[in-house]
Amino acid sequence: DVKVTQSSRYLVKRTGEKVFLECVQDMDHENMFWYRQDPGLGLRLIYFSYDVKMKEKGDIPEGYSVSREKKERFSLILESASTNQTSMYLCASSRQGASNQPQHFGDGTRLSIL
């Protein structure tokens, strides 16, 4: 089974802090994704990566950056956390190739910015 592991289930940080969310997958997937999930808004894509050191902006990249130095690891960085970044963050991975490859998700990190 695919395993996508997010480093923290719950995280509390302060406004202005630099915050790192880590995600690791064990299935040698080429693609990795970061989403945020908010009530009434569903899942929104922040960034994705289709290869090491490659990244593309999703629908809501403002205030975030990402890092993919190794194939199995994809980090989301909040450069200067703000209260409107309080949310559930979900990481996912998928295999490249045909368009029928599903994404596999981690358990999520519930981040609170005070």
Added chain:
Amino acid sequence: GNSVTQMEGPVTLSEEAFLTINCTYTATGYPSLFWYVQYPGEGLQLLLKATKADDKGSNKGFEATYRKETTSFHLEKGSVQVSDSAVYFCALLRGSGGSNYKLTFGKGTLLTVNP
């Protein structure tokens, strides 16, 4: 662009009732379609998928059929259980070009099953 519309919840049913959650989509070409489930406090799990017209995806008693003529992928289960209480997301993956790996999600439907 691509979009997914699913019925708004919440949906509340009694155990053993029949479930339908409607999902329709807009996309060019031939997307793959998915249903994901999110149990309380957890991430999303793939429930079932269908990759071409008239395909039926099934898993754990849930079924959905890819209907290209009506651009729909409705989720059904004949007899729900309390343990099926969760949020259900319909999603599509459109395969071509540089952004062919991005899922487009519906907003989710909360299902509560009472004993």
